Each structure stands twice: as C-alpha cells, then as structure tokens.
Amino acid sequence: MLSKFTQWLDTRRRDRALRTHAISDALWRKTLDGLPFLSHLDAADLERLRELTSLFLAQKEFSTAHDLELTDEMTVAIAAQASLPVLNLSLDLYRGWVGVIVYPGEFVIRKTVEDEAGIVHEVEHDASGEAWEGGPVILSWEDAQMTDGADAYNVVIHEFAHKIDMLTGEADGHPPLFRRWHAPLDAQAWSDVFDHAYDQFCAKVDAVPERRWARFERDSLIDPYASDHPSEFFAVCSEALFVKPKAFEAEYPELYRLLARYYRQDPAKVGALEAR
Structure with a gap:
C-alpha cells in the first residue's frame, strides 16, 4: 500500500512540475533552433527532452551575477543542454544540489592549491564554467550560447558531466x-x-x-x-x-x-x- 501511495505522490509531483514549468511551443522551437546538435533526436526523444527540461527547471534554482537579467530563454536553453546527457538515465544523477549561477561572461576562480613540496599557493584564473562538489554549477552565458556545432565545445554539457562524475565523490x-x-x-x-x-x-x-x-x-x-x-x-x-x-x-x-x-x-x- 505504501509503495502505491509513493508512486501516486511522485506522479502528482511530476504532473505539477510539468504544469508549473511548462515550456511554450514558441520557446521550445527557439531553443531547438539554437541547439543544432539535437538534430539526431527523433520527435519522441525531443518530447521526452522537453519534459525533462521542465522537471530540471522545477528542481534547480537559477540566479545571475553582475546584474545579468535572467530570462526564460536563458534558463530553458541551459536546462535543455543539461538534461541531454541524462535523457536515458535520470535527473537523479544531479541530486544533492540545487544552484545554477549564470555570469554574463568568463569569471575569475580563486583556489588554494598545494604543490609537490607541500607549499600552499593562492591561484586565480578565468573560467567559462565551474562545478562544485555538493554545490552549484557556475556558467558563463556568453559561452553557454556557443552552440553552433562548429567544434566540440559545450560548456553546459562539460560542467554537468563533472556533476555526474562527482556523484560518488571527487571527480x-x-x-x-x-x-x-x-x-x-x-x-x-x-x-x-x-x-x-x-x-x-x-x-x-x-x-x-x-x-x-x-x-x-x-x-x-x-x-x-x-x-x-x-x-x-x-x-x-x-x-x-x-x-x-x-x-x-x-x-x-x-x-x-x-x-x-x-x-x-x-x-x-x-x-x-x-x-x-
């Protein structure tokens, strides 16, 4: 009885998430137009990706830095790319964290590293993306839009692959x-x-x-x-x-x-x- 109730509750939550974060036909077409590498997916897969994108939006919290305006076009484009790797797996691979932070462009990462001699150094470098173990994914919106397929570059897929890699510990x-x-x-x-x-x-x-x-x-x-x-x-x-x-x-x-x-x-x- 408990199992049936849990299944019913999960279905209710899923249906509510799909309604609350529904993606309009116009926005979905615009999203697909901007992601030409999705062309290998058939109509059924694209519809599953659309649902998974809505569920991703329901589970994650987007924020921006440096006064970047957060738009539906931005969140759906990122969510669709993040959902692609787990299309035939599960969003459970992204469990344990909620934040996606979007910068206008590259941002500075500061880290403490220890060299082979045991000396600790403070280093900083520019980055287009960063995934924190147990924490948010940070993305450059400028880089997240580099999706024309001219090369194999995709910062969103890259950082979310790190998140999958981190699921059981350090990547x-x-x-x-x-x-x-x-x-x-x-x-x-x-x-x-x-x-x-x-x-x-x-x-x-x-x-x-x-x-x-x-x-x-x-x-x-x-x-x-x-x-x-x-x-x-x-x-x-x-x-x-x-x-x-x-x-x-x-x-x-x-x-x-x-x-x-x-x-x-x-x-x-x-x-x-x-x-x-």
Missing part, C-alpha cells in the same frame, strides 16, 4: 556505474578503455612540439585541456559525444562506444548500443 573520470542502466559495463571494463584512451591522449599532447602547438590546439577534436586530469578528459569527451558525434566516433571509436553505452545514447547512429 576522477570514473563516473558511477548503475546496474539497472549500465550492466554489463563495470569498473574494470571502463578502466580498460577510458584509462588507456586518456594515457594515449596525454602522450599525444606531450609529443606536440611547441612550434606546432597553436595548430594542434586549433585542429584537435578533443581540446588539449582534457589532458590535465581524467575528470577533464571525461567532461571534454562528453562534449564531443553529443556535439560532434560522427567525428568523435571516427577518431575515437572505442571511446565513443564506451561513452555511448554510459549515457545510453548513440548520436552518431553506428549501433553502439547493440550487443557485441
């Missing part, structure tokens, strides 16, 4: 695996493909002569920044999976299949989810 490039979604994929199978691909990519980046760095940075599908840490490699590759799926699959077929299996989506439509 390390090994996101949580759930039997109901990911079996028979397990931690060892993930490591066999992901860690090998990361090591190869780092070696590739390290081998680039300084005189050719600018060209490599411009031509590389995967941003060289991904070599900084396995968590960054996971987030950058997640961007590529959704924004440049065919190019990603062509250049990194095993890695593409691994991420396609994780997100349970095959945007390049190469049969990556079929049993092998």
